[in-house]
Amino acid sequence: MIERTNPLPAAADAAVISFTLNGEPVRLAVPPARRLIDVLRHDLLLTGTKIGCEIGRCGACMVLVDGRPVNACLTMMYQLEGRRVTTIEGLAGGAEALHAVQRAFLEEGGFQCGYCTPGMIVSAAALLAERPDPTDDEIVEALSGNLCRCTGYGGILRAVRRAVAIGREADGTG
């Protein structure tokens, strides 16, 4: 269990929030309105989740809450009580493992500088968990909250399509 007392807020402001982070139970004493992005990046040093605009427009901080993609910059800690949070670090479920989406991004070149990539992959993984065989319209809809400045999105679209194909192969239906 990860326990960490944030040195920042006065004890009176803190609430104890219990949730699951990448499969591990966590109890944190934090101000209830502290942003999830700050807890991840500053308090827990989980820096795979990036920060780009702080107003929910760029998607660099995308994480899964109960399997659904949310912007960690718009999520406050009190909203996470009892919930399941998955970040890019926990997506594949193991230190050396790669999620099909991660593999596809590697193979197709779905990234360049890589800064938007964790958020992009989290959004794509959320889509495929819900719809294993999405149409291009559905891919575009699912990724329209994630900005990328390097690739022009060509490699990203190809990567998600490839992840779909990898999923089909794994199912033995491809």
Added chain:
Amino acid sequence: MILTRETAGGRWRIRPDGPGKVTGRLKYLTDLALPGMLHGVVLRSAHPHARIRAIRTERAAALPGVRAVLTHRDVPGLNAFGISRQDQPVFCSDRVRYVGDAVAAVAADTPEIAERALGLIEVDYEPLPVLDTPEKALSPDAPKLHPHGNVLHRSEYRRGDVDAAFAECVHVVEETYVTPRQMHTYLETEGGLFVPEPDGRLTVYAPTQHGLLDRLQLARILGVPEEAIRVVSSPIGGSFGGKDELNIQPYGALLARATGRPVKIHHSRRESVRAGLKRHPMRITMKTGIDASGRLLAHRVRIVADTGPYATLGAEVLNFATEHVIGPYRYANLDVEGVSVYTNNGMSGEFRGFGGNQAIFALEGQMDRLAELAGIDPWEFRLINLRRMGDPGPFGQQIAQTDGAYQVWVKLKESPLWRERDSLKRAGEASASAQSGGAARPPWIRTGIGAAMVMHGFGLGYGIPDPAAGRLRLAEDGRIEAIFGYEEFGQGLFAAIEALMIDTFGIGPDDLRIVVGDTDRVPDSGSSTASRTTAMIWQALRRMEQPFRRKLLEAAARLTGRAAGGLTLAPGGVADAESGVLLIRYADLAAKAEETIGAQAHFHFPTTDLERIGAHFLYSYAAVAVKVEVNLLTGRVRVLDQYHAVAAGPVVNPMGYVGQIEGGSGMALGFALLEDAVMENGHYLTGNLDTYLIPTIADSRGTVAVEPVEELPEGDPYGPRGIGEIGSVGLAPAIAEAIHEATGVRVSRLPVDPALLIRRPEDLWKAVDGR
């Protein structure tokens, strides 16, 4: 052949930096943290132009948790920076010239305390008139922003007599083109970690495009020798030119030095917008005339660039624009003048394309307008005037000869997209929309196809220090180290080095260690700018290949008792050249060799002999075609299909090549249709990504075909040409022409205003009804 994963085959390799990026394990420099580190923030000017009467920091300094509050009084060395000329204050003392100007900086125990302290700093300003256009700044009664006035730089080029030539022209086109204040919008905003070391040195972990130049600039500011600073500058979450100049580094360095503790700074997006560089807004007026056969007789160009408050590379950008408004064509007479003007708007500076984007948008607009007037097909019209093999460069200068312009011209002419345009035109507008959409489209949807040519110089050009260097070394653990002073900001530097090392030496990826982005370890390879790095790595390896191979083989020969001539480098170690059997592993070679095995190269980027600052010697060429769809009810433009032919020598890294052209064109799409950092009275109205819109995936669904032309003239010694910028140039003018094909409307201002493309219902009715 169109370059894809499939056509690239085995050369399509997973990037060495990929696993860390897709798993989130890679630490960017803004991800770093140390126990006990402080958080730094910068107080930016409240006004675009004001005199500073007083700065009082006592209340901020007294706030518990605040460890330092710095102003101009606390700069031990030079209180100024700038790559080319140092006219930007680290901290303003008596005057502010834009809303990003720094007045003070705070280091505190937490970001929250640091922010609160900023609010306690009192600055007495006396607002001054705001020069928010170059025209205002150039008026004789305007206040001077710098001692030498409001002109940063003038540039001109003349040949022949354009006035006399215009009198002989059969057709003349005159137009003014206006381009936006485009923002780089790297997803990782500026930031880093600044660490005072026990030995008294300072380690700077902050992105830049030239670590050694940052070290030089910081040494001047801190008043210490360069060796007292170590700059670690990669990996970087995007730059595009925007992190080339110093940004937060002076503040982090000064705060760390003042407190003796590690200091972290990471800009918010709002502060990044406010303080950071943008692409120069330019107003380019062109008057261009042709004779009856379509030959260009006269080309007059006036460029006005809004460079903002300080220089950075504004003069160099103007020089580049001056060269590229001439571009790939032959003219009988030329008259080009440009001026880069200081204003109280945001900082303009280096940005992928470097003034070429604005220049070529205007130039290609002229070509399309002239072709229409002359009744000549626009692509054939370009060929009439196109520079060919043997021609000099835009300034009449000696250049490395290729037939790139003609090669890409032919490729585009033969491309399926351009052939589709011919059939669209033959079929006529009404049936065309039905045909291209499969099912019948509503009459308010119009499609059109346009194209543009690009000639893009790379390297910094004549008269500017442009060093290149590299080192190879068999390290103690048996890894072959490739050491270069270049930066990885996403372009695929690691992948390019790996591909070149494998191709050159026949070693395996696991034999290689790439060392970049650390001034303690790298030679001065020059900047990672101007599309130069891959070419410089290739040229450095050409110089190092024979000596390094020879030393490795000779050492192996001594240790194995074989003749060096019968040995070869192989994955894992040195092998028998005939059988391929591994004879000695690199690790054993390193352990047993009597001396260090290494090679190095130092040289200068090849330059032209014309004594004109910035004139280029090496060029890449591209031809771009695009199909767009215009909705006449909304005025919105959708980019459907793109075709890019690129003549830039051999493809080093196929995945990176496709990525650079696709990614560059995505940036050009934003430049053409979406992006503008809007300013009013010197203040940004677009403060974050809710109002500054870059393309999303929904704007980018069209196909992009990339066709490299790899062939170079026999005996060409320069190898791969730059491709880092050229993809960001040609799409905007091609879109403008495609919009004209679709609607008959000529656009001369970017981003395209949808209001110009909206048609009234009665016009639509006419279109449907045919009356």
